[in-house]
Amino acid sequence: MAGLTFAHHILLPKPSFFLHSPKSLTKATNGFNTFLRRHKSTQTISSALLELGGVQISKQDVVRDEPTNNVPDLIFTKLGLQLHRRDNHPLGILKNAIYEYFDSNYNNQFNKFDDLCPIVTTKENFDDVLVPADHVSRSYNDTYYIDAETVLRCHTSAHQADLLRKGYSNFLVTGDVYRRDSIDSTHYPVFHQMEGVRVFSPKDWYDSGMDGTLYAANDLKACLEGLARHLFGAVEMRWVDSYFPFTNPSFELEIYFQEKWLEVLGCGVMEQEILKRGGKTDNVAWAFGLGLERLAMVLFDIPDIRLFWSTDKRFTSQFTKGQLGIKFKPFSKYPPCYKDMSFWINDSFTENNLCEIVRGVAGDLAEEVQLIDNFTNKKGLTSHCYRITYRSMERSLTDDEINQLQGNVRDQVQRQMNVELR
Ligand code: DAH
Numbered sequence: 001m002a003g004l005t006f007a008h009h010i011l012l013p014k015p016s017f018f019l020h021s022p023k024s025l026t027k028a029t030n031g032f033n034t035f036l037r038r039h040k041s042t043q044t045i046s047s048a049l050l051e052l053g054g055v056q057i058s059k060q061d062v063v064r065d066e067p068t069n070n071v072p073d074l075i076f077t078k079l080g081l082q083l084h085r086r087d088n089h090p091l092g093i094l095k096n097a098i099y100e101y102f103d104s105n106y107n108n109q110f111n112k113f114d115d116l117c118p119i120v121t122t123k124e125n126f127d128d129v130l131v132p133a134d135h136v137s138r139s140y141n142d143t144y145y146i147d148a149e150t151v152l153r154c155h156t157s158a159h160q161a162d163l164l165r166k167g168y169s170n171f172l173v174t175g176d177v178y179r180r181d182s183i184d185s186t187h188y189p190v191f192h193q194m195e196g197v198r199v200f201s202p203k204d205w206y207d208s209g210m211d212g213t214l215y216a217a218n219d220l221k222a223c224l225e226g227l228a229r230h231l232f233g234a235v236e237m238r239w240v241d242s243y244f245p246f247t248n249p250s251f252e253l254e255i256y257f258q259e260k261w262l263e264v265l266g267c268g269v270m271e272q273e274i275l276k277r278g279g280k281t282d283n284v285a286w287a288f289g290l291g292l293e294r295l296a297m298v299l300f301d302i303p304d305i306r307l308f309w310s311t312d313k314r315f316t317s318q319f320t321k322g323q324l325g326i327k328f329k330p331f332s333k334y335p336p337c338y339k340d341m342s343f344w345i346n347d348s349f350t351e352n353n354l355c356e357i358v359r360g361v362a363g364d365l366a367e368e369v370q371l372i373d374n375f376t377n378k379k380g381l382t383s384h385c386y387r388i389t390y391r392s393m394e395r396s397l398t399d400d401e402i403n404q405l406q407g408n409v410r411d412q413v414q415r416q417m418n419v420e421l422r
Contacts (some may be wrong), residue, residue: 006137006155006244006266050080053117061146062119068148070140072360075152075178078190083308084174085114087321090296090328091192091308094231095174097324098194101230102172105223110196113159114174120158125151128161129246130271141350144178144189152178156195157246157289160270164278164285169199174292180352183359183369188305192292197270198223199285212284216269217249220286224253228264231299231324232257246271247287257298265290301327304393306364312394334396336367339406341413342385342422349384349419357416358388361408367391383422 050057062079063071086092095114102110125131126138136142137154144152153159156173163171173195181187198219205215221239228237236256244250247268254261267288275283293305300319302308307315307328314331351371358366366388373385388409390402414421 052080053115055117069146071144071146074359075144084192088319090300090319091292093319093324094292094296097231101227109170111168111171116159116175118153118176120151120153122149122151125153125158129157130273131245141352142180154179156193160197161274161278172196180356182351183355183366185304194290194292196288197285199280199283201283213269216284216286220267224288228255242266244268299324307393310393334392336389336391337402339388340385341410342383343419344381345384345419349417353417357412358409361412362405365390365392
């Protein structure tokens with residue numbers, strides 16, 4: 001089970017990779033080409049150009065048949081959609097509600113960014129926020145690489161350092177983020193995050209009698225408790241100590257919702273090194289990151305993460321700009337279809353690779369991929385049995401259609417993963 005999260009159970013219900021031993025990393029071998037340099041040479045070839053954050057992107061810039069590229073076609077089709085910028089979409093409504101909280105409590109001091117290009121360098125995505133060189137999030141199994149030095153951002157924290165260097169001190173960054181992952185109702189390889197950063201100067205904490213770190217941590221907690229009340233009303237909350245490479249101390253906020261403790265966000269006092277590199281040596285800052293789908297699923301009662309991508313009017317017409325309280329009414333539930341497949345795995349097998357193949361074949365018809373049996377025989381061979389659930393959110397699927405999908409999945413799994421089907 002690989003999940004690219006930076007702390008225990010933070011934005012998605014996955015165990016942290018900090019709890020597992022580090023996996024071996026496939027180091028990319030070639031290339032000093034940055035995206036931008038390559039981008040210039042390919043720009044003229046393409047007819048379908050996306051405009052993102054002032055950068056024009058063509059498919060050839062993102063999906064390439066090279067060993068250092070692991071971006072599938074399906075991911076390219078999501079790049080320009082920017083669900084978080086649609087005022088009538090649950091993610092846009094939630095983003096705007098958070099904006100409203102910051103605007104009214106901080107006198108419009110927060111600069112808001114929601115159109116920064118999701119194509120970033122490994123330096124921005126990892127090094128600038130102090131993610132260690134051997135951290136599992138850097139692996140090709142967890143992150144989409146365009147080339148050895150360019151990725152689809154796996155978190156909005158990728159923009160922290162750059163915005164600090166540009167002189168911003170209070171800002172919110174909302175954007176689509178990309179992670180190779182497993183398949184179930186709360187995981188999708190593209191989702192949305194919002195990052196918040198606030199920088200303090202010595203004069204801010206001087207009169208408080210506290211040191212800068214304690215002052216920032218208290219301010220952070222008060223701010224985020226207020227945000228949670230703004231979104232959820234009078235809820236019970238608790239703070240849990242956590243770990244992130246970019247903050248110290250680090251915390252998670254949990255709220256008690258529908259009889260469960262729900263992780264809402266990760267945050268902390270920014271590592272001094274990040275500020276120092278941004279030219280802010282005497283300052284202290286806080287930062288937080290939250291997953292918009294996670295919160296929107298709870299706030300709008302949305303049962304499956306694939307629905308956010310639906311263009312079905314029965315979904316899209318249920319939401320209205322500015323209305324956070326609306327509960328989604330499921331329009332119908334079509335029957336699921338289960339297909340099992342067993343194979344002997346090899347050393348390079350990963351569940352994320354399997355899921356990538358399933359998504360490539362079945363797209364959003366794949367609802368869940370679940371390991372249901374796992375054993376090792378006397379010869380030391382390990383067998384996995386996976387159950388794939390196929391279901392459309394919008395229509396009934398025919399037996400023929402599903403058999404064909406499953407046949408294709410079996411074919412591709414055998415061919416691409418070199419495993420022995422049983
Ligand atoms: N980047 C983290 C993640 O994707 C979330 C996060 C945690 C962002 C703590 C922050 C932070 O800015 O301070 O899991």
